[in-house]
Amino acid sequence: KKINKVCCSSSQTLHSHWSNYIMSNGGGVVSSTTHLLDFLEEPIPGVGTYDDFHTIDWVREKCKDRERHRKINAKKKESAWEFTKSLYDAWSGWLVVTLTGLASGALAGLIDIAADWLNDIKEGICLNAMWFNHEQCCWGSNETTFAERDKCPQWKSWAGLILGQEEGPGSYIMNYFMYIYWALSFAFLAVLLVKVFAPYACGSGIPEIKTILSGFIIRGYLGKWTLLIKTVTLVLAVASGLSLGKEGPLVHVACCCGNIFSYLFPKYSKNEAKKREVLSAASAAGVSVAFGAPIGGVLFSLEEVSYYFPLKTLWRSFFAALVAAFVLRSINPFGNSRLVLFYVEYHTPWYLFELIPFILLGVFGGLWGAFFIKANIAWCRRRKSTRFGKYPVLEVIFVAAITAVVAFPNPYTRQNTSELIKELFTDCGPLESSQLCQYRSQMNGSKAFVDASPNKPAGPGVYAAMWQLCLALIFKIIMTIFTFGLKVPAGLFIPSMAIGAIAGRIVGIAVEQLAYYHHDWLVFREWCEVGTDCITPGLYAMVGAAACLGGVTRMTVSLVVIVFELTGGLEYIVPLMAAVMTSKWVGDAFGREGIYEAHIRLNGYPFLDAKEEFTHTTLAREVMRPQRSDPPLAVLTQDDLTVEELQGIINETSYNGFPVIVSKESQRLVGFALRRDITIAIENARRKQEGILLTSRVYFTQHAPTLPADSPRPLKLRSILDMSPFTVTDHTPMEIVVDIFRKLGLRQCLVTHNGRLLGIITKKDILRHMAQMANQDPDNIMFN
């Protein structure tokens, strides 16, 4: 049996292997007579590409790639050179993810180091070497004892440098002033760079990346300018002390790397579906370096951002995540040979009764998430709709000023948020000098260096820290709402985790003190004897951080795995799971969207969420266009239009494509032609083919229709006809239609009734319908 050589969907040139095949059971003539091959028809340049802010057709892209692959495979045996090219092609996928991993790791390391240094500039400067941060500056110092490792003569605070004195109210005010000055400078520089050079560099980027991965074109969003400006401004934004993190933007940075490297390989640069495979891997690498969690990164890419995630991509994502992690580790930005600042290891087990506070933390996380999403979206909507959104620079400076003024007096808000999280996560060991660890027995001068750290009554340091932490919590909650959405790169992971960690640590210390003073209570009696270490407040902080992050993003498995990779042991997974599950359920009770989906909807991107179930009972005929009140469906007939009529139809309507039917009477569907392709094809024909006039007949059939003798040369457009359009019947439940759109990545689908064309459903129609069903504004969906 001869296998026919056909191109895929867009240009079918079938060498029909049985001619005049007549259906024996009904007489429908299927295929016309054998015809000459039109292999020589050149592909029209431009056909098969997409406009900016349009949705791609996954099926067509995947077909194009398979066609490319077949061509290379067929040529492979021709020569050694072709064979080498095919090998290069086969390896290019691995090459591009390796490069992406290397670049993401290196950039993450760079950003970490630069942000650390710039952050310390706010407080002072290293006299020996300007480019050292506070910690590095004091490493070389011989004079510092262990307890006072932060104070060394090489490191001068601004007051010390300008006024010549480190203590006293004057120097405090001087330091305060310099802190605000630097914070405002950094914030101003960041927003200016974003506004002037790369407006796409603002925000966390994850909502847009989700949309792009689901098959949407936003040109320049992952370009080199965005990458450059985002990298620089991310450092500035973090250093400015705003309530934001660098973890989300790192995913954007990694995706930019993936996109830029994919331009080196035609396999990826010319195919939007394949490019998205690279981007999925890149986002895994981004999370991998953000949290030092390669497996968590892969699961994040799978669960949160990716849309089309074949197993091959899973494998490559894993590889990219590992490469990135190892590059970052060899850069060693934190000097602890770990990938993140807040890596911790706990050694004490947890007890069953502790599940109650853990679940309470989950409830808090869920409530915080729901509140944050509602408040932040309301604020962002206000910014979009009122005049006040026209002054992004002023807004950033205003928020930065408030943040700096309020943050400085409180040590927990003054310090870097990552460092705060680290301090909250870390358990009080004998070597810990933090205020949070000033328990009374230590202050009594009793044996200072004990191996275990049993529960002790809190000292005045702990009480002071509790108050400061409560204030920090309120401050962080308020500022984060106003910060996320500013026109600077701003991640949400770190502020959310900080809020959760503060709440968790407070709860942890409370439970610890409860257990100390009431060790005879039933719940404590069994596990918490006096002198034993039964409560680990650091673990509470970690559980709280996971719960709050879960409440905001509604991540599940990936979040647990990311936090699991931060700790040593498997056994803390159960508290984490309990809190994350509770947080998700509580959050979902107030609204099923995570912050990223909410921002996608706010921006009107055409994103069909794979997680949201469509549960309504509507049918395809109720969603399709035209409805009863609409003008009739714009269709093309297969062989009786002229070029002029065709151009008329195109000019009068704004549809992206037109169904082609046999004739107006039968309404039987032949295929589907895209507007862009028709325009390009007509232009191309009028330029290159002689004798094509406005009165030329256009035909989509295999053979030219019989025309009067004096008519001009007809125009054949079969090559741009998609002869396998997706169809559903008008009785198909919308739940199935939505499923088809999601799983196959369609852009449109035709609706028939008993074989006759009735209407069309596009992705936008579906999104509008879903918005309508959810009592939301259906006109919010803006792009097609």
Next chain:
Amino acid sequence: KKINKVCCSSSQTLHSHWSNYIMSNGGGVVSSTTHLLDFLEEPIPGVGTYDDFHTIDWVREKCKDRERHRKINAKKKESAWEFTKSLYDAWSGWLVVTLTGLASGALAGLIDIAADWLNDIKEGICLNAMWFNHEQCCWGSNETTFAERDKCPQWKSWAGLILGQEEGPGSYIMNYFMYIYWALSFAFLAVLLVKVFAPYACGSGIPEIKTILSGFIIRGYLGKWTLLIKTVTLVLAVASGLSLGKEGPLVHVACCCGNIFSYLFPKYSKNEAKKREVLSAASAAGVSVAFGAPIGGVLFSLEEVSYYFPLKTLWRSFFAALVAAFVLRSINPFGNSRLVLFYVEYHTPWYLFELIPFILLGVFGGLWGAFFIKANIAWCRRRKSTRFGKYPVLEVIFVAAITAVVAFPNPYTRQNTSELIKELFTDCGPLESSQLCQYRSQMNGSKAFVDASPNKPAGPGVYAAMWQLCLALIFKIIMTIFTFGLKVPAGLFIPSMAIGAIAGRIVGIAVEQLAYYHHDWLVFREWCEVGTDCITPGLYAMVGAAACLGGVTRMTVSLVVIVFELTGGLEYIVPLMAAVMTSKWVGDAFGREGIYEAHIRLNGYPFLDAKEEFTHTTLAREVMRPQRSDPPLAVLTQDDLTVEELQGIINETSYNGFPVIVSKESQRLVGFALRRDITIAIENARRKQEGILLTSRVYFTQHAPTLPADSPRPLKLRSILDMSPFTVTDHTPMEIVVDIFRKLGLRQCLVTHNGRLLGIITKKDILRHMAQMANQDPDNIMFN
């Protein structure tokens, strides 16, 4: 706008909300006049269920579930009782995975303990307490020194018990004889139980579970008898010393648990698609307890066995895997508070040059995998096709006898394979008494308890061990080929890992000695100075094990994560990845199928692999039935058949379903009716509805056709008509059709040309076509 209440696909009772809607652009009448609702039509019992060995329709099952969910949601507000029921329904998913996790963990612990005990029975017995295994027996003994912890007076070998002496050739022969006796007894008992009570309990079960999860019905495969017999015979099979493992069958055991518990919840028991979600979670739990790797288990379920894996399932799988792991850990079957026997922690880093031996181990793994698959499939095919397959009991006894006779003299084959793997994985520390660790410096009587263990010259013990390991390698390779496929429960993970671990340890010791004797070579000079510990032979064993397992199963990410969870640190992922990738590529060069896919094909199950790309250029019209030489397509017309004619069509053909068309002349498609549903509906109507005769007219339309006055009462079958059948055009490339079948889980799809019905493509047609394209026997696919 009123939302219509419709049932899903199988019974459309649409309350058409605009009557007489006429397409304004062509005049095709779409919907007939407003009609009475036939809500009161009872659902016909049996419609919507499946026969044994048939493929399910995922789309229909998912629709059924959403319909169920809507009903419960609508009732929820009626009463407190209904609200409780809806809550129970919402929680039943979590409940069923929790129960599955608990049961899988408990059963895994039971199997571990029982297999351990029974395995030691082959060698001797504990005099104090019969139910102790060797290790437990000697725990209580005071007399044993650390070095001779295996020899204690309570534990008597059979020779010691029967002959009264532990040493000498007579007792050796006695022990040899008893070893063979017990091995044969266990093997005989195992095969007898399987043959008599539960034939489905044999093998690893993973190929069948993959097929079931892809949407196939095998009744009883996951039933309680299979569970019971598989659990018992698995213990016996492992104890019999055959070259098999319990890890694969544990997945089957967990899936049985999942299936049995799903019968407690109508949400899962009555819906084949939902049941498969539970089974996906169960298989994750199975791997989780088999390897102590919860995350690896989830990824295994995702990568290797599952077909439909929504994110909700990911989350529940993770939960089930965790629960199972924690139950197993609290049972603590190995006494090391770990989930597996061969958990190890390495402390020395690896060096870049070591990637060369690691990649070589990958090549070995790939070659072994390809060879094993080819040889095992050839042998299994021989067993299927010749008379010799008729004597499974004899075959098992024969293989068990050879295994026992050859295995006993070699200590590395005599011991339990898991223990062998543990010994090979473990690095030589100062406390290690194994023969593998008899390096020369230790024998010289120098300082015995040193913390680090620098590379040392090998002593005679190591050389002897190398020879024995080489013999063990050959033995395992040969026996595993003949063992996998026997009629006893038999997993492949452990034998494959053992082969890889032996090869890896041999390579590791070779490299170590090379580095010791040639430390001035360029590759060693930089890293391996004398007296440093630069080569870890245990790591080589682990890398080899992963490579061999990868070669046989072609797993990638899940395998790396499983092995990663066995070791302590992230840094050994790179060697593992290098080896597993090499192994997969080398294996794929010889044939892209893993052992499970090969067994699926051998058994002719209708499994459409999601991993295999369809790269041919055929069109739907070349695959659809009828082809030119076939009889015409069996179709039903919508309103002019009688019951007798309909029964005639059903009896004459063996198709599973029939397209319904408007009329023979127009060939326009109305819907699709399943054979099983038609048969049930006619039977039901003739029993319950009066006046239905053989001459009654059958109609699928909304309204009865106009009939002569004297004709009998017509039979309306609209409720069993699927009015939204999937259609593709005859020009659709098969790559798209295959994609649709895979992603949506279709059973059949109709082929049209310009709106007229041409033919039908079923899953079986696609599998046949794929086999044909790959030059395989297309008649191998047996089920529909």
